[in-house]
Amino acid sequence: MTEQISDQISAFIDDELSDEERGFLLRRFERDADARNRAARYTMIGAALRDELVGPDHSILRRRIAVALTGTAPPAQQRPAARLQWRYWRPAVGVGIAATVAVAAVLGLRAVNVAHVGAQGGAATQSAPLQARTGNGGGGEPPPSYVVPREVSDAPIVAAPAVRLTNYVMHHSEYASSLGRLPVRSNVVGAAELLPPPDPAPAKHEPKGE
Amino acid sequence: MLRRSLLGQPVLLVTLAFAASASGQEARTWLDKMNRAVEELNYQGTFVHVLEGNAETLRIIHRRDGGASSERIESLDGAGREIIRHGNQVQCILPDRRVVLLENPKDVSPLVSALPSYSDEIEPHYALNLHATARVANRAAQILEIKPRDAFRYGYMLWLDQETAMPLKSQLIDDQGAIVEQILFTSIDLHTPIPPQSIEPTIDTAGFTTLRPPESSQLAAEIPWHAAKGPGGFKLSVAQQSQIAGSEYPVEHLVYSDGLATVSVFIEDPHTKSEVSEGFSKMGSTNAFSLTLRGRKVTAVGEVPRQTVRTIASSLVAE
Numbered sequence: 330m331t332e333q334i335s336d337q338i339s340a341f342i343d344d345e346l347s348d349e350e351r352g353f354l355l356r357r358f359e360r361d362a363d364a365r366n367r368a369a370r371y372t373m374i375g376a377a378l379r380d381e382l383v384g385p386d387h388s389i390l391r392r393r394i395a396v397a398l399t400g401t402a403p404p405a406q407q408r409p410a411a412r413l414q415w416r417y418w419r420p421a422v423g424v425g426i427a428a429t430v431a432v433a434a435v436l437g438l439r440a441v442n443v444a445h446v447g448a449q450g451g452a453a454t455q456s457a458p459l460q461a462r463t464g465n466g467g468g469g470e471p472p473p474s475y476v477v478p479r480e481v482s483d484a485p486i487v488a489a490p491a492v493r494l495t496n497y498v499m500h501h502s503e504y505a506s507s508l509g510r511l512p513v514r515s516n517v518v519g520a521a522e523l524l525p526p527p528d529p530a531p532a533k534h535e536p537k538g539e
Numbered sequence: 540m541l542r543r544s545l546l547g548q549p550v551l552l553v554t555l556a557f558a559a560s561a562s563g564q565e566a567r568t569w570l571d572k573m574n575r576a577v578e579e580l581n582y583q584g585t586f587v588h589v590l591e592g593n594a595e596t597l598r599i600i601h602r603r604d605g606g607a608s609s610e611r612i613e614s615l616d617g618a619g620r621e622i623i624r625h626g627n628q629v630q631c632i633l634p635d636r637r638v639v640l641l642e643n644p645k646d647v648s649p650l651v652s653a654l655p656s657y658s659d660e661i662e663p664h665y666a667l668n669l670h671a672t673a674r675v676a677n678r679a680a681q682i683l684e685i686k687p688r689d690a691f692r693y694g695y696m697l698w699l700d701q702e703t704a705m706p707l708k709s710q711l712i713d714d715q716g717a718i719v720e721q722i723l724f725t726s727i728d729l730h731t732p733i734p735p736q737s738i739e740p741t742i743d744t745a746g747f748t749t750l751r752p753p754e755s756s757q758l759a760a761e762i763p764w765h766a767a768k769g770p771g772g773f774k775l776s777v778a779q780q781s782q783i784a785g786s787e788y789p790v791e792h793l794v795y796s797d798g799l800a801t802v803s804v805f806i807e808d809p810h811t812k813s814e815v816s817e818g819f820s821k822m823g824s825t826n827a828f829s830l831t832l833r834g835r836k837v838t839a840v841g842e843v844p845r846q847t848v849r850t851i852a853s854s855l856v857a858e
Contacts, residue, residue: 501803507577509842515588516823518620
């Protein structure tokens with residue numbers, strides 16, 4: 330499955346294809362089970378991330394297909410603000426677009442989280458103070474830290490050889506807690522490693538005040 | 540009236556303190572139950588892994604048979620990688636690189652996770668809070684917040700299955716409150732018997748390069764390295780020489796844990812032709828930092844913020 334087809338499926342679900350592209354994709358669905366499964370998966374994931382998933386629901390996909398088959402205009406509805414950036418949308422394919430989608434998706438998720446947590450009594454994690462700790466850590470006192478955490482956000486991320494780092498992370502996952510093991514292994518399986526650091530965002534040319 | 544109010548305050552404070560303690564105890568009980576569920580239940584499900592705006596679908600099949608666990612995790616998108624674990628044998632198939640990594644760590648996770656790990660020792664470093672219930676993957680879930688008390692570790696929001704405590708959804712949260720990573724089951728089948736063949740690899744690895752650890756090396760019993768100073772709460776839990784797939788010489792391996800988060804430090808043999816670049820690197824939410832100390836390449840890896848791997852790696856000293 331090419332990146333182009335995967336991208337088209339995402340666009341199809343979001344109702345962003347032209348009539349011609351929709352027709353092409355429907356013909357593809359007829360003969361390509363992998364494409365059909367992928368469309369179903371993307372629909373489910375989108376619903377899950379929007380906290381709508383309480384059971385299998387492919388109504389969006391059914392609606393898109395019905396519209397494409399009958400030519401009926403889609404019912405008026407709010408278009409999603411941004412699609413998630415799927416793994417196959419590598420930065421090489423339109424860095425600018427991908428970065429925009431990624432930022433929008435992260436912001437969207439953060440907004441969902443804040444709203445969700447806020448509804449449960451303000452459980453959002455607060456910023457931890459960046460300073461040395463003293464005391465014994467009991468009675469609500471902050472725990473002892475022997476060193477002061479330093480901000481490292483400006484330090485560059487370098488790319489290490491993939492196999493060696495994969496090796497270390499794989500080995501490490503065997504010692505991770507049950508909380509950390511699945512995410513660490515998902516990182517290995519997801520092949521999300523060692524992407525070169527994103528190019529620094531081009532400086533915005535803000536209009537200067539008069 | 541005033542006297543009654545003043546007399547009532549200590550009672551109120553004691554009551555509140557007791558309630559907080561009870562809540563912390565209940566939260567730890569949920570964590571312990573989760574610990575057992577992840578390792579001891581039979582389950583299969585599809586989950587979404589969301590990281591930095593990327594979403595990927597993965598499938599996990601976990602089988603428990605006679606006290607031994609086996610597991611297969613496969614990517615349904617992208618490169619289609621698989622990890623298969625049978626007891627201590629771990630196989631990672633990377634079709635995108637036509638490579639198979641074989642690992643056979645000693646003292647591995649089934650033993651580690653079988654131990655009661657969520658003691659009250661974590662509470663100086665994390666605040667535990669139970670919140671309301673919700674529904675995830677069509678199941679009722681208890682929400683548990685794990686909030687770090689400093690910037691050396693991440694926080695978690697967990698949605699634990701009310702029946703089994705299986706984590707149906709988890710969020711890794713940084714010190715600014717932003718979600719670093721999210722795992723969300725879209726469907727999960729618990730308790731179903733899993734046939735052994737479900738754990739077998741689905742990828743034909745004919746023609747792939749297999750990297751396996753050497754078998755004949757004698758491993759040292761004692762490791763002369765340790766972190767002279769580190770973030771509070773991270774204690775040395777494992778110190779051993781390990782064989783790493785694809786490496787001719789064994790590496791010295793230290794594991795530091797605060798009860799929830801773990802950091803591994805790998806110290807390469809001086810004869811190893813070092814391949815790891817110095818500085819920061821990352822694999823998803825797993826951060827790594829490498830530097831050279833006394834002619835040895837040191838790499839710290841963990842599901843912790845970047846400053847934590849750097850602090851631990853940089854503080855390493857040889858006895």
